[in-house]
Amino acid sequence: MKKLRIVDILKSEREISIGDKLTVMGWVRTKRGSKNVAFIALNDGSTINNIQIVVDVQSFDENLLNKIYTGTSLSIEGELIESLGSGQQVEIQANNIKLLGEANPDEYPIQAKKHTLEFLRDHAHLRFRTSTFSAITRIRHAMIFAIHKFFNDKGFVNIHTPIITGSDAEGAGEMFRVTTLDVNNLPLTEDKKVDFSQDFFGKETNLTVSGQLEAELAALAMGQVYTFGPTFRAENSNTSRHLAEFWMIEPEVAFYEIDENMDLAEDMLKYVIKYALDNCADDLAFLSKRLIDEEKSKPEKDRAPMELIEKLKFVLENDFIRADYTEAIEILRNSKPNKKKKFQFVIDKWGIDLQSEHERYLVEKHFKKPVILTNYPKDIKAFYMKQNDDGKTVRAMDILFPGIGEIVGGSQREEDYTKLRNRMKEMNVPEQEMWWYLETRKFGTVPHSGYGLGFERLMLFITGMGNIRDVIPFPRAPKLAEF
């Protein structure tokens, strides 16, 4: 008997016809019914949609049927029939039901009703079984695949940069230490410091906070490379936009100026959005509906101006705004909230860093589109960014998205050996630990650019979810490592 996944049973060009026998396996979403007939909505994770199993109650053992609840796993042999009900086109008339695994309703926490996302976070091992989370998980896969496809089709080479790093000079945040030393009995040097020469690597090591520096090494030989790997930040960040362990995409391209870098980032974002619209229509429709329901409980002024799919199409069809930091400061300085001192941080002079409230004003109120800001003051950006001729700014670019803030951060890199070395000295970046990075500027240096995209931030945008802990299966954050 043919074993089929639910997605393949429900699609229009299916392998089997009405009247054919088949086997289907999955988990019960709901069971309804009575003495004569029962209906089981079965889901196997292959699609957001369920297949309806029709059970003639009289021809089955009552004890078996009494054990079928939400969460129970079943193997069904039956016949594909056209549905007599109105909610679906086809369904399966069960001939044989095998109970694979019981789910005691007194203990099984997931019910056939709406649960809060907070509750599901506490049951992360079971939340894959909900419609919302299975939709997110399928979309997440599609986005991973789309990103690799985008870069592969453009001839990029994927680089696995190290997860354990011996350099603590990347300056991108607090790091998690990696050690095999006995933390209850640390070896000490003569001056009572921990003796890391006895550690596994013979030196201090940490989990990576960015693959960029290593990706640059590869780009300065391979031309076009990208990384897509786990990234770790030990910051005590308790927000809906931060994780301690997240996935980052970092393309790095030789012979690339900042404008080409912006084009690449915009093309990539639009490519993956289109990929989602083309390949995840059912899941997006479900999430859109879910979001609309959720918005109904909010006051009208706090509601999103567009529903999810409309928003994705809008971003796809419009050019991102490109503006200089200096222009942004002028816009903000002359803005109503600034003049009325509604901003918590009033914009008074050139050179200050933009706060979330400013970025949100630019994206959501002023431009009403994604915005790429460039040419930031050098003092608020990293040491490796290319210095402009004005002596004040660097060729940084941040892409700001509505509702999410900074989704991409990148720059043209400083390729001049002397300028880079001087900047490292000014910013107290230890030169001796970065000798390998500097050597790429000493030997055959070329202009190059790259950026970092936070994958989970992209997922927030694509799915319309509000909390980053709901777009990754097993979130890591302060006090959160249960699952």
Added chain:
RNA sequence: UCCUCAUUAGCUCAGUUGGUUAGAGCAUCUGACUGUUAAUCAGAGGGUCCUUAGUUCGAGUCUAAGAUGAGGAGCCA
């Protein structure tokens, strides 16, 4: 880490000015009924009111500390 708010049945929530035996919907159980769509109808069971200390004759309700969660901020992707 800071600010604000929250924590009551398995889940989502209500609970008046501090006052008798803490309620509802869903879920579960029992029964009825039905090609049902998170089925419906009737009934039943189900509580460490987050924890600790305090105020009070009396605390779900007031105070303090702590835990956990949410929203916002900082850091950033």
